[in-house]
Amino acid sequence: MPALTAEARAGVLRRARTGRGAAALAPVLYVLPLLALLAFVFGYPLVRIFEFSFKLVRGINGPWIGFRNFELILSQDLFWESVRHNLFLLLAVPAMVGCSLLISIVLYERLRGWKLYRVVLFVPYILAIPIIAVVMKKMFQFSGPVNEALRWLGLDFLALDWIGSSDVALWTVMLLIIWRESALGIILFLARLLSLDESLIEAAKIEGASWWQRARHVILPQMKLVIEFYVVVSVITMLSSVFSYVYMLGGGRGGPGTSTMVVELYIFNALIRTSLPGIASAVSVLLFLVSLLLIVPLFGVRRRSGEQEGQ
Template identity: 75%
Template sequence: MTPSSRLTPYLYVLPLVALLGFVFGYPLLKIFEFSFKMVRGIDGPWIGFRNYQLILGQSLFWDSVLHNLQLLLAIPVMVAISLIVSVLLAERVAGWKLYRIIVFVPFVLAIPIVAVVMKRMFQFSGPVNEMLRWLSLDFMALDWIGSSDVALWTVMILIIWRESALGIILFLARLLSLDESVTEAAKIDGAGWWHRLWHIIIPEMRGVIEFYVVVSVITMLAAVFSYIYIMGGGRGGPGTSTEVVELYIFNALIRSSLPGIAAAASVMLFLVTGVLIFLLFKVRQRAETSP
């Protein structure tokens, strides 16, 4: 094979790579550049790390970070729900194909649509509280959206409900591709449902579970803006109880007209997300290579 023939495949994909580099790479470089400038309009003077110092000195930013970290608590719940539901569906209970469609519907629907519906359901006089009152559970009828104590947890319920649908489909696809002879043999030997789940199914699904965890971490850190914006009325409220880093960036750019601050916060979010993803993949690589 001549050197020119080796380069031929790369030449075919070069235009697409160049296009992707321009569409995604150039804006990323500009964000890094803007984070070191006091931008007014389309440019501004170089101020070094001043934007970062201002952000790190704001309590609002740290509240936003704390809220993102709180949302990470939803990941174990999502994994557990997705795993249990997918295993039940994989056992092909009556109507399992219909149930498979139903559980995936939330993920197909657009986030704003889901958030608007859930916001109406969780209003103080909404269907959720009305049902609780009808069941004589008045003490559980909370101001789910209007109370700063529970607003973030209400958003977390919505995220768990929608994002678990992706996990169910991923896990179910993996389960349907497994060799059923192992689980059948375990049944014959008297292994219970939980024993089969813990000792056979979960080890076989380790790779897809780790992949789902990585996707969920990215979601909780950098893809919850739509949930927060709709449920919080565009303000992250009440007060700043549901303010997350994405909303902090949005407010800095759109409402405060501070592109430099928004760029610096975006860079920090990008770097932290990248580091976490790298660590998660390193852990997975180490687990695969270990005996």
């Protein structure tokens, strides 16, 4: 009888362990189809891009040529010019952060109608870039409304060919990016501001702190993490997400001349206009690796944010 009892007890333990194992496995089984879909949609193309970057691809395949695609890219002046243009656009990041911070803090001070302003300021970000680019292209033409307004004000020297001149075309692209992308910063910063401890700000007001002193010594220190997050996201945007802007404003070729050529457009031209998938893939790999290096700080910001919330 004791033997039967021991066997029964062992059976109960086995069933319990099996039940716990099945319970632990169930969530994995639920998400497995989604993981498989993501691996197919994103993982497979990524693997193929890496493969193509080491091949002389004609059509859908080609012979293995090692690092020759990368050597060819790094020897081309146009590639380095596109890199310089992307780096030049990084000048927009401080302007975006500054504008977003200033506007969000002003809205946080409960300016009359601030909720309406918040919606209006976010509208550019939800509009499609091609729509915005077409409108801006009309406005910034040499005979467009912007130059007409400048001439009416007697500022003829500022009435430039904003899009048709190779000297200022990239500046125009930058202005458009700042105007649209700052909307995201405003929403992020305002969301953080609305979660701050208002008692600290009220105490600063009672102590006689000015608006600038409250912003500098009370508000900004509590917004450090969200500012870091927005800076990293903006840098990634400037390096790898400006294709739509330059394609629409530059006529699809980085014009006038090559004054608005960026790395993404270089990839597009290599793949579509010159039918060189190997070259396009090699540049894509370089851009992917740079973006990956920039994504790492995001995890650090997120980790520090979690540590602060847990304190």
